[in-house]
Amino acid sequence: MSDKWLNRPDGMDSLAAALPSIDRALDRRINADPENLERGLAQLVLTIVELLRQLMERQALRRMDDGSLSDDEVERLGQTFMKLSERMRELREEFGLDEEDLNLNLGPLGNLL
Amino acid sequence: MIDLYAITDHPGPALPDATPLRLVARGSLAGVCGAAGAEEAVTPEGLWRHERIVEDLMQNRDVLPVRYGTRFPDESAAGRVLEERGEQFAAALDRVRGAVELAVRVISGPGVPPPADDEATAVGAGEVGAGTAYLRARQREKAASSEAANVVHQPLSAVARDHVTGPGTLPGELLRAAYLVSADAVATFTATVGRLQVEHRGLLITCTGPWPAYSFAQR
Numbered sequence: 001m002s003d004k005w006l007n008r009p010d011g012m013d014s015l016a017a018a019l020p021s022i023d024r025a026l027d028r029r030i031n032a033d034p035e036n037l038e039r040g041l042a043q044l045v046l047t048i049v050e051l052l053r054q055l056m057e058r059q060a061l062r063r064m065d066d067g068s069l070s071d072d073e074v075e076r077l078g079q080t081f082m083k084l085s086e087r088m089r090e091l092r093e094e095f096g097l098d099e100e101d102l103n104l105n106l107g108p109l110g111n112l113l
Numbered sequence: 114m115i116d117l118y119a120i121t122d123h124p125g126p127a128l129p130d131a132t133p134l135r136l137v138a139r140g141s142l143a144g145v146c147g148a149a150g151a152e153e154a155v156t157p158e159g160l161w162r163h164e165r166i167v168e169d170l171m172q173n174r175d176v177l178p179v180r181y182g183t184r185f186p187d188e189s190a191a192g193r194v195l196e197e198r199g200e201q202f203a204a205a206l207d208r209v210r211g212a213v214e215l216a217v218r219v220i221s222g223p224g225v226p227p228p229a230d231d232e233a234t235a236v237g238a239g240e241v242g243a244g245t246a247y248l249r250a251r252q253r254e255k256a257a258s259s260e261a262a263n264v265v266h267q268p269l270s271a272v273a274r275d276h277v278t279g280p281g282t283l284p285g286e287l288l289r290a291a292y293l294v295s296a297d298a299v300a301t302f303t304a305t306v307g308r309l310q311v312e313h314r315g316l317l318i319t320c321t322g323p324w325p326a327y328s329f330a331q332r
Contacts, residue, residue, distance in 0.1 A: 006215065007306045007320035011222060061252050071245070078244025081251075099284075 042095040043102065050088060050102045057081050114149040117183045117191055118166045119176040119325070120202050121145060129169040137188050139195040142202055145170060146191055149184055167325045171213070177206045178325035205330055212274055212293045213323035215302060218281070219265050219288035220317040221258070261316060262288035265309050272302045277328050287316070291328035299323060 060077045063069050069077070092102065118134070123143035128134045137144040147166065150159070163181040170176050185191040195202065241249070266288055270276045273292035281289045294302045299322075306320045 004321045004324075005319075006303045006322055007310055007318055009222075009310060009317040009319065011317060012319070057251065060248065061255065064248060064252065074248060075242040075244040078242070078246070078248040080244070082244060082247040 039095055043097055047102045053084050114184050115146045116149045117179045118145045119170050119178050121174050121176050125174045132166055137191045139192055140199055142195055142199055144191050144195055171325055175210045176325055177330050178327050209326035209329050212295050214326040214328055215292045215294050215322035217290050218319045221285040221287055222315050222317045258287045268305050272298055272305055275329060293326055293329045
């Protein structure tokens with residue numbers, strides 16, 4: 001396969017480090033595991049919550065850009081998103097999920113998040 | 114069961130003899146098929162075997178690559194699909210004619226400072242609240258990613274005939290794109306990638322190929 005590299009930068013470690021998670025994603029898609037129902041459910045629910053969180057955050061950034069938010073509102077929203085992001089991290093840890101686990105592969109549409 | 118590997122013009126050059134392949138010809142198109150193995154499972158080995166066959170075909174003809182795992186009960190079933198969707202396949206084959214796919218990923222390297230740094234400074238200086246600092250940092254992060262992606266994508270898309278970009282799936286991935294590049298422009302394309310890599314040391318730019326034009330087979 002080495003002949004397929006047309007540009008291979010130094011420091012490919014970050015890419016290599018991500019490979020185990022790709023393997024896991026493959027496993028997950030092919031072998032639905034009835035033993036792991038709870039974790040699977042948590043994963044699905046957290047994925048939806050994360051989708052909503054990101055959508056709302058994007059909306060907040062857009063409104064911040066066009067100046068339709070007061071300084072107070074920006075601060076309050078920022079605090080909320082910061083705490084949400086922190087809480088999501090805790091929940092992920094609780095269920096043993098990585099950031100990449102909170103995603104759905106939508107085939108030709110790419111990933112949900 | 115038979116596997117369908119690719120769709121090509123008919124008639125075309127003789128099939129490579131490394132693997133036993135058969136042609137299912139309908140009109141000006143032919144599907145290149147082979148007996149499917151007994152195993153149903155999707156395996157990396159199976160995927161590479163499929164890839165090798167399509168790449169062998171690619172050496173001396175235009176191919177519309179077919180996704181790994183496309184199976185038919187027999188040759189007449191494959192032939193029926195070629196008849197029913199012939200027009201669509203012919204148009205797709207025309208689109209990728211004389212071109213290959215090159216895959217590019219841009220990952221933010223160690224040279225790009227994490228935006229969290231200025232966030233901490235801003236809070237420390239007491240200029241803005243933590244919430245505002247958080248949102249501003251997110252904003253900068255987003256702007257930096259899209260700028261880095263554009264800096265690479267613009268010059269490459271200018272050399273390519275077509276492109277598709279997809280959302281990144283790796284940590285720090287700023288751009289994931291496939292470019293449809295005419296065979297005679299591949300050298301220019303890779304030289305451009307090399308130049309961009311030299312100019313942007315903070316980015317890891319990977320480029321692989323030439324691949325069959327999988328990303329452009331279906332539009």
